[in-house]
Amino acid sequence: MLTLACNRLRIVFTFAASRKKGQCYVYAQCTHRTLTFSTIFRELRINSIRLQCWKCGCEIQASSLICSHCNTLQKPDKRSNYFHVLGIKEGFQVEDRELRTKYRKLQNILHPDRFSAKNADELEISEQYSALVNMAYSVLLEPLARGLYMLHLQGINLEENTTETDPQFLAEIMETNEELAMAQNPDDVRRLENANKSMMNKLTRDVANAFSAGNSDAAKQGLIKMKYYSSIGTRIKELKQKTGIE
Ligand SMILES: [Zn+2]
Structure with missing residues (x-):
């Protein structure tokens, strides 16, 4: 045991x-x-983990952004994942509002204007940290990107060309793509958009349940399907822009 x-x-x-x-x-x-x-x-x-401030050498916690002794911005910890960077609980179910609040708070602290009057090292750290926070936010905000990132943390990486093999699913995707190519008016496009959003929401719930149950394989299968609907979503968005549909 x-x-x-x-x-x-x-x-x-x-x-x-x-x-x-x-x-x-x-x-x-x-x-x-x-x-x-x-x-x-x-x-x-x-x-x-406890670290030392890069400037004054005092001991600080890994989660500290600013050294409480010398008030210096700390370098991002390379061992932190995106959840730790933004200070949110690691898991697939993320509150959008909490994510946004933490992101804005961090970007406010890290804004390069705050460090332009300080030394060049701190200004450079603020720019690097700010870019990392932007990346963490964009990945964790989108369920598909968040799920793929969580699999990546578990050592499971989906190759670019990973495809679904279920013939019924592939037939449905092909049918939707054909309907999209034939869409004649705004109502057709909106109907397809709503159907696509419903599918993405359903798959997001499935993936959340799979991660909660510790079933990485089921999460992976759900995410592979989400990639197809995400591509359709991009096509719908492009079509709406091209045809001026609100
Ligand atoms: Zn310090």
């Missing part, structure tokens, strides 16, 4: 050494939530 701490609930749980996943028993009993080793270790590690 192995023993590990659940960092979110602050409890200790045990599981068979032969199992690949450590299941927090409280989550398992109450919400069926499974924590993978990588998630647990990453959170334990990030929360316990």
